[in-house]
Amino acid sequence: MSKILITSALPYINGIKHLGNLAGSQLPADVYARFQRARGNEVLAICATDEHGTPAELAAQAAGQDVRTYCDEQHRLQAEVGARFGLSWDWFGRSSSHQNAALTQHFSDVLEDQGFIEERVDRQLYSLADKRFLPDRYVEGICPVCGYPKARGDQCDNCGSLLDPLDLKEPYSVISGSRDLEVRDTRHLYLLQTKLAERIRAWVNTRQHWPTLARSIALKHLDEGLIDRGITRDLSWGVPVTRGGQPRTGMEGKVFYVWFDAPIEYIAATQEWADATGGDWRAWWRTDAGADQVRYVEFMGKDNVAFHSVSFPATILGSGEPWKTVDTLKAFNWLNWYGGKFSTSQGRGIFMDSALEILPADCWRWYLTSNSPEHSDSTFTFEQLVAAVNRDLADVLGNFVNRILKFCEGRFEGVVPAGGEPGPLEAKLCADVAGALADLTAQFEAIEVRKSAQALRALWVLGNEYLQEAAPWSAIKTDQVRAGVIVRTAVNLVGLYGRVSAPIIPFAAEAMRRAVGESSDMWPGVDISAELSRIPEGRALTTPPILFSKIEDTQVAAWSARFGAA
RNA sequence: GGGCCCGUAGCUCAAUGGUUAGAGCCGGCCGCUCAUAACGGUCUGGUUGUAGGUUCGAGUCCUACCGGGCCUACCA
The missing domain is CATH 3.40.50.620 (HUPs)
Structure with missing residues (x-):
């Protein structure tokens, strides 16, 4: 552990x-x-x-x-x-x-x-009307480069020039609109990142498990050279600046930068x-x-x-x-x-x-996981949401759970059938589940979000494939015991799904476990035959309500209107 | 201006430089009838943005171009 x-x-x-x-x-x-x-x-x-x-x-x-x-x-x-x-x-x-x-x-x-902080005096715009210093994005004015009238204090959106708020012509407060501004001296603490750059670089180089996105951003900043950062602000809401537990002389009323x-x-x-x-x-x-x-x-x-x-x-x-x-x-x-x-x-x-x-939380959790903006930006659409909920959750998983529990209810009075031994189909199922579970485990372990969802779905599909091939509705006409084995196996599959689905859809997973009386929420082991024999013969089951309702077209239309999707 | 990423089937996405580029969805066909008209099987579908280059071999590496996106640090 x-x-x-x-x-x-x-x-x-x-x-x-x-x-x-x-x-x-x-x-x-x-x-x-x-x-x-x-x-x-x-x-x-x-x-x-x-x-x-x-x-x-x-x-x-x-x-x-x-x-x-x-x-x-x-x-x-x-x-x-x-x-x-x-x-x-x-x-x-x-x-x-x-x-x-x-x-x-x-x-x-x-x-x-350690010598990594020093005091510096800055000149910053102060708004008399707002009674506060203005962070650079809270100042707008005329761009000194191109004349654009709504340039922000840090950058002009029109020409892209990087600016200092003091460069703006006719500056005004974004907060109040007031033009009653003056330049005041203000004292701040600076973190001397320039002195720490090589230590940070050496540390970054020891990080073995960073994806390229993180590493390249870190190295880019290091390559371009870190700047010393002001770590205090002229605000009242924040952590007060102190030295040795006392208000810091000359910086009373200031707080650390968020x-x-x-x-x-x-x-x-x-x-x-x-x-x-x-x-x-x-x-x-x-x-x-x-x-x-x-x-x-x-x-x-x-x-x-x-x-x-x-x-x-x-x-x-x-x-x-x-x-x-x-x-x-x-x-x-x-x-x-x-x-x-x-x-x-x-x-x-x-x-x-x-x-x-x-929609219930699990629907969102499934959609946002299976369509995670993991490796590039992704776009939310109701179309994809409907596909994720109706196809994956309702049809593949929810319907599997429902069809087997209903069948058990109708033909075996809702009690896990006893007797009989697993056959070749059950052996194949075990092998398939073992492979799919190993893949799912590896994807979760690697924090591959989309692939985890894919692997989980693949595991759900195995249940439907098994039922289709084993066909308990046919077997029951000639061989009650054989049908019992199939039902018992499928019921155990519901319990297994209730455990492995929990990281992504915890609420439905709990409902599945409760339906078949599976008390463990721990990850299954590698002995799948044992894992599919946990629900004992003779246990009474409780068929839960439909796990996932389907989304109707009329709902999508209403939601699109409500949220302004176009 | 500088830097980074991406472009693969109608859609969303996969493919340590190495068999015939794969899945899911959509669509066609077949089967099943336990189940939320759900499920299973099967088929169609590709000039991997464009043009060159390196290599025995390129979706993958290099160059240019086209197209899209992101970052550029006191907005969290």
């Missing part, structure tokens, strides 16, 4: 996430966690809301709430909808926790002790878990306390790779302390929406809460 630490990118606090966020980090992380638990490994699956930063402040303001209240409420909503999707976190924390504040301040201290404290929350959330459960967080994160034996796997969208492959490692490695670093970095591409992107700010696409209003 090994220890596996799993984290998924922290969902930002400003509202329920859309299906793209789910597909690209939280769902695959959960599938992997469930699989590894079933394998008997000790798993710790950690996630949390990322609560700091300007967008949170603005969202709270728009909602008419103070930011703490807003975050309390949004955290609860995200935790609830995640649970309804079957996301089986061991802990769903909050980057606003006191544990994260303490740990973030600790990293700041040790990084400064990208500095957010990854640290992976560790802090584990501390939150430990404080709540009595667990040992050091065994997962400190290599001097056993974490060198842990396999650490991170899940994220491709936009997060730079921060996880370079920035966060700079924090960890620069501390000089024995922290665990990521072994496998699994990155995903985008799930698009009818030509464009899902957009939180524009409310475009399908969000997790409304998704559950129209």
